[in-house]
Amino acid sequence: MIKATIVIRLKSSVVDPQGHAVKGSLHSLGFEEVQDVRIGKMIEVWLESADLEAAKVKVEAMCKQLLANPVIENYEYQLEEEA
């Protein structure tokens, strides 16, 4: 079994209203030192695959077809073999 840990972030040019709201909440809780907050997604996918190379091809396709919106998001991932 292979585990893919995929991190999906808004592109830096894209405004992050959710991050902005969390920043406001942190300030109201007294965390004035917070300068900026950006929120992303972390998706863990477990898949059966012959090897890491084959898994890479599949994960890349999953990101492009479903998991990440290429217009506003970037993605990166790590693959690891799990017993």
Place this chain on the structure above:
Amino acid sequence: MIKATIVIRLKSSVVDPQGHAVKGSLHSLGFEEVQDVRIGKMIEVWLESADLEAAKVKVEAMCKQLLANPVIENYEYQLEEEA
């Protein structure tokens, strides 16, 4: 400036309906090899802090007070100094 990268996951005992839905979508796109999907949050926080130790105390408090729901979620984080 210090950057905290915080990853928040549902506890493994907690059902993940969002992950289940994504798994179904991946299967319908032909990714039959997918066995499981779990969705989490990745929150990046930039904060002014004297040093990493002081930042750690603040980030721990932010997670406990706002960012993570201790009943159903676990959190972990990495701190790095940014120019």
